Amino acid sequence: MGLNNANDSKRFLNGNLTIWDAEGPPPAASGTTVLWRTFTAGTSPECVSIPRLIEENADALRSRYLAWVYELGELRINGRRMVDHLQLRPGFSYWWMTLLVEKCNYSKSPQIDDAIRLLAFTDWSVGRAITHITLTSANAPLAECLRGWCEKIGVAFEWRRLPKPAVQVSWLRRAYAALPATIQAWLWLLKYLLERWPLRGAGLRAWQQTMGSVTFVSYLDNLVPAAVKAGRYESRYWGSLPELLQREGCKTNWLHLYVKDALLPDASKAAGIIQSFNNAGWGMETHATLDTFLTRRVVFQALKDWFRLTGMNQVLKGAMQPESREALNLRPLFIDDWQQSMCGQTAMANVLQHNLFETAMNSLTKQRVGVYLQENQGWEFGFIHAWKTASHGQLVGCPHSTVRFWDLRYFFDPRNYLRANKNPLPLPDRVAVNGKAATDAYLAGGYPADDLVEVEALRYLYLDTANVQAPQSAAITRQVLVLGDYLPSNTLLQMRLLEQAVSLLPQQLSITVKPHPNCPIQAEDYPALHMQISMEPIAILLARCDVAYTSAVTSAAVDAYCAGVPVVSVLDPNTLNLSPLRGCTGVRFASTPEALSNALIAALTSFQPSDHQPAYFTIDAQLPSWRRLLL
Numbered sequence: 001m002g003l004n005n006a007n008d009s010k011r012f013l014n015g016n017l018t019i020w021d022a023e024g025p026p027p028a029a030s031g032t033t034v035l036w037r038t039f040t041a042g043t044s045p046e047c048v049s050i051p052r053l054i055e056e057n058a059d060a061l062r063s064r065y066l067a068w069v070y071e072l073g074e075l076r077i078n079g080r081r082m083v084d085h086l087q088l089r090p091g092f093s094y095w096w097m098t099l100l101v102e103k104c105n106y107s108k109s110p111q112i113d114d115a116i117r118l119l120a121f122t123d124w125s126v127g128r129a130i131t132h133i134t135l136t137s138a139n140a141p142l143a144e145c146l147r148g149w150c151e152k153i154g155v156a157f158e159w160r161r162l163p164k165p166a167v168q169v170s171w172l173r174r175a176y177a178a179l180p181a182t183i184q185a186w187l188w189l190l191k192y193l194l195e196r197w198p199l200r201g202a203g204l205r206a207w208q209q210t211m212g213s214v215t216f217v218s219y220l221d222n223l224v225p226a227a228v229k230a231g232r233y234e235s236r237y238w239g240s241l242p243e244l245l246q247r248e249g250c251k252t253n254w255l256h257l258y259v260k261d262a263l264l265p266d267a268s269k270a271a272g273i274i275q276s277f278n279n280a281g282w283g284m285e286t287h288a289t290l291d292t293f294l295t296r297r298v299v300f301q302a303l304k305d306w307f308r309l310t311g312m313n314q315v316l317k318g319a320m321q322p323e324s325r326e327a328l329n330l331r332p333l334f335i336d337d338w339q340q341s342m343c344g345q346t347a348m349a350n351v352l353q354h355n356l357f358e359t360a361m362n363s364l365t366k367q368r369v370g371v372y373l374q375e376n377q378g379w380e381f382g383f384i385h386a387w388k389t390a391s392h393g394q395l396v397g398c399p400h401s402t403v404r405f406w407d408l409r410y411f412f413d414p415r416n417y418l419r420a421n422k423n424p425l426p427l428p429d430r431v432a433v434n435g436k437a438a439t440d441a442y443l444a445g446g447y448p449a450d451d452l453v454e455v456e457a458l459r460y461l462y463l464d465t466a467n468v469q470a471p472q473s474a475a476i477t478r479q480v481l482v483l484g485d486y487l488p489s490n491t492l493l494q495m496r497l498l499e500q501a502v503s504l505l506p507q508q509l510s511i512t513v514k515p516h517p518n519c520p521i522q523a524e525d526y527p528a529l530h531m532q533i534s535m536e537p538i539a540i541l542l543a544r545c546d547v548a549y550t551s552a553v554t555s556a557a558v559d560a561y562c563a564g565v566p567v568v569s570v571l572d573p574n575t576l577n578l579s580p581l582r583g584c585t586g587v588r589f590a591s592t593p594e595a596l597s598n599a600l601i602a603a604l605t606s607f608q609p610s611d612h613q614p615a616y617f618t619i620d621a622q623l624p625s626w627r628r629l630l631l
Contacts, residue, residue, distance in 0.1 A: 039591055
């Protein structure tokens with residue numbers, strides 16, 4: 001398959017081709033220049049934009065990458081599939097917990113973006129008489145992939161190696177990163193046990209004696225501060241659902257994965273709040289954490305599993321490329337992910353969590369229904385296996401926020417859903433999708449329609465009463481609401497771009513910044529911006545603003561979109577378009593200061609409030625679909 005771009009036959013002037021993977025514009029070249037991380041091809045007819053080609057051929061490229069991951073798992077080594085070599089328990093393969101299957105391209109495995117770019121580039125190159133490729137880049141794995149491809153197709157290759165970008169990290173982190181993966185795993189385990197040991201036994205007796213028949217698995221963050229202060233469980237992940245279940249007399253169990261944040265800065269504080277939740281639940285709610293089940297026996301069993309993985313690694317580590325007639329080998333991009341998954345910190349974390357889930361599920365009375373936050377992280381597949389092995393009832397995965405097109409965690413090659421082989425992909429019995437957008441995304445990815453059930457969007461119920469008005473006069477000071485991101489790198493890009501654009505914007509602007517709870521923003525870090533920082537609920541802030549400026553990834557962009565607020569979002573040239581509003585009409589994207597200022601001005605001057613909210617989420621405060629599913 002070749003990718004099409006307008007006037008390609010005219011653009012390709014000779015056999016020389018330069019791939020520009022660097023900051024700033026490329027120098028003049030005698031031939032075609034391939035822009036690796038730039039969305040626009042500029043004014044030069046000899047430039048080709050890889051990010052633009054990716055967006056024009058997104059469906060095909062995503063399918064090809066998912067197929068590559070599937071075929072890697074099906075690769076036969078000594079007569080057995082990779083999936084079967086990694087069987088950790090009867091019917092369950094550790095393969096499903098690896099970083100390669102998780103496909104977290106926005107944080108854990110950003111090199112996936114280069115894999116997609118390579119697929120787009122090699123498709124575009126089909127039928128073109130390339131004789132020499134020059135890569136300008138600091139990316140050694142990318143250079144290795146391109147060098148191998150060029151050797152197979154008979155093209156000369158040159159790598160103009162750039163210095164790696166300076167990254168400010170502590171000497172301790174640099175020293176840790178330089179250690180072998182196995183040593184990292186042991187140090188991680190020691191640190192984890194020291195930090196989490198205070199949670200051991202927190203809520204254990206209540207868990208073992210519970211009368212509840214519905215279990216939720218959730219993160220112990222995103223809690224409502226006022227409720228925590230009162231010792232009461234209230235989570236923004238689940239909205240009003242816990243209160244509804246209590247009113248209906250449905251006793252529930254809550255297994256929390258502790259996440260350090262400002263409210264619960266350490267495990268001792270978390271253990272105390274678990275006790276408070278159980279006291280306040282009056283027997284209707286039972287709370288424990290995954291670390292409640294830490295014992296020496298669990299740690300010993302996890303170490304046995306880890307040693308098994310390190311042994312398997314010696315057999316499998318050289319066999320990461322599926323059999324194919326294609327010249328492109330993506331293996332160099334994923335060597336680190338493989339090592340971390342098989343013998344490093346990721347491997348240790350995965351086997352420990354799997355053993356903790358097995359202990360937690362086996363010590364729980366038989367459950368009628370289970371619900372967990374579904375993001376398709378590695379631990380979730382271990383949990384699914386533990387739930388079903390313990391013979392509990394129906395299990396429901398709940399994607400609690402948005403399902404982005406390029407968030408590859410939510411998508412698998414459709415052949416995985418056939419489940420015809422030994423050790424199949426662990427799946428919940430149902431997936432509770434929170435509206436039309438999520439339903440369409442799952443169906444487009446080939447997910448079995450019969451396994452989907454549409455429910456109300458618990459995190460977004462406030463949108464039912466959202467009422468956004470257009471500005472009354474151009475003379476009124478306009479309010480820009482900045483919605484931060486979970487990842488510091490995304491937030492930094494977003495804020496720096498705004499800082500560079502502010503001199504191009506009208507002076508009658510008031511800037512309010514709402515950071516993500518797990519990624520604080522300090523005003524002194526951005527002296528060019530006169531801004532207020534607010535942690536008020538997003539519903540209140542959206543009612544006051546005239547335009548929302550969001551990071552490239554945050555799901556908060558959908559809050560603004562569904563509330564009728566015009567949205568301007570960062571378009572990060574270094575990544576795929578991970579915006580949850582990709583493809584939505586009326587949303588503006590910007591990757592330069594000039595484009596950002598133009599987009600903000602256009603959003604402020606052309607906004608017309610809509611009489612109807614976009615059909616993105618299912619909204620009904622009475623939660624009829626959740627009632628049918630759980631009660």
